[in-house]
Amino acid sequence: MKTLKAHWNNIFSNKADRELGWYEKDVSQTLWFLDEIPRNTSNVVFLPDAGTSLLVDELLSKGYQLILNDISDEALNALRERTGEKEGVSWLQHDISEPLPADIPQVDIWIDRAVLHFLLDEADIEGYFANLHTVVKPGGWVLLAEFSTLGAPKCAGLELHRYSVNEMSRRMGSEFELIRSEEYTFINPFGDPRPYIYALYKRLHG
Secondary structure (H helix, E strand, O other), X not given: OOOHXXXXXXXXXXXXXXXXXXXXXXXXXXXXXXXXXXXXXXXXXXXXXXXXXXXXXXXXXXXXXXXXXXXXXXXXXXXXXHHOOOOOEEEEEOOOOOOOOOOOOOEEEEEEEXXXXXXXXXXXXXXXXXXXXXXXXXXXXXXXXXXXXXXXXXXXXXXXXXXXXXXXXXXXXXXXXXXXXEEEEEEOOOOOEEEEEEEEEEEOOO
């Protein structure tokens, strides 16, 4: 049986970015939510399964420190080739449902666009949120952008777990306050609408 790593490596090694169903040329929807967060270029941002997203380029241009994670080393290699070696950038090839390495520092911002919804097993979902709770600082921020309950049931040949704000908030737990949420329809490179739910959370100080 093909592993998830092999599945994503096959996709990233055989398709150009514009051929990917989640390719987003304009990342302003995510940046609009980030405008809610007090600007501080010393902030450390964790991107689970960063892929080859152009959001990385935008964050680099704004001076953020980044931890770029993906299960696919092909994706990370392509991203590194495009952006070059940058100071303040860490690269992490890792399955985000598995415990993160102990040396990962706490971060100010966690940004997930279209990652969480690929996790189906409850143990994997719980593993994801355990990582999030471990690395996001008190006072830190989390932006989740996932297929909504109105979204397509599959993407990249994989079944999806679609989300409502209520489920997101339940899984985030009482340590996190919902600051803003919005339904958003992303039009993919093939012209197909993809309903998303965006939700921004702030971690309460203990």
